[in-house]
Amino acid sequence: xxxxxxxxxxxxxxxxxxxxxxxxxxxxxxxxxxxxxxxxxxxxxxxxxxxxxxxxxxxxxxxxxxxxxxxxxxxxxxxxxxxxxxxxxxxxxxxxxxxxxxxxxxxxxxxxxxxxxxxxxxxxxxxxxxxxxxxxxxxxxxxxxxxxxxxxxxxxxxxxxxxxxxxxxxxxxxxxxxxxxxxx
Numbered sequence: 001x002x003x004x005x006x007x008x009x010x011x012x013x014x015x016x017x018x019x020x021x022x023x024x025x026x027x028x029x030x031x032x033x034x035x036x037x038x039x040x041x042x043x044x045x046x047x048x049x050x051x052x053x054x055x056x057x058x059x060x061x062x063x064x065x066x067x068x069x070x071x072x073x074x075x076x077x078x079x080x081x082x083x084x085x086x087x088x089x090x091x092x093x094x095x096x097x098x099x100x101x102x103x104x105x106x107x108x109x110x111x112x113x114x115x116x117x118x119x120x121x122x123x124x125x126x127x128x129x130x131x132x133x134x135x136x137x138x139x140x141x142x143x144x145x146x147x148x149x150x151x152x153x154x155x156x157x158x159x160x161x162x163x164x165x166x167x168x169x170x171x172x173x174x175x176x177x178x179x180x181x182x183x184x
Contacts, residue, residue, distance in 0.1 A: 050081075
């Protein structure tokens with residue numbers, strides 16, 4: 001990912017210019033004063049920033065290896081949830097490690113699949129197809145399709161794990177939400 005794409009994504013997600021200037025440039029780790037500003041003034045904007053920083057990749061394993069505390073792991077995974085007041089400490093302690101993992105992941109992890117489409121929808125099946133990731137497609141080992149019954153339940157069920165297949169016919173109950181994760 002180019003760093004400019006993160007800035008563009010933050011802008012598209014409605015991140016305030018002040019907070020975007022502090023959080024959305026992964027080339028520069030926020031200094032101590034900026035981290036305090038992020039912790040206080042921009043904490044509620046992480047739900048808009050985190051998916052942009054992660055760029056469809058999960059950097060959690062790197063963050064765990066670097067000792068990032070639990071409350072801040074959602075940033076590493078690109079989870080679109082606001083940080084809580086309990087996250088202030090980990091944000092102040094771990095932001096350098098988080099940004100380092102993000103930058104490292106842009107070079108070593110594939111981005112999310114592109115052009116995910118659902119077609120051939122019937123009462124008991126649906127076809128899901130996609131194309132290769134824009135970044136680091138050569139690093140994809142397999143695709144996994146996870147599904148859940150509705151967007152309020154966070155429990156996903158893996159229904160497919162396959163080597164480089166770009167289409168899948170799913171026999172399932174309708175009204176299911178599908179989410180893709182790339183495993184490397």
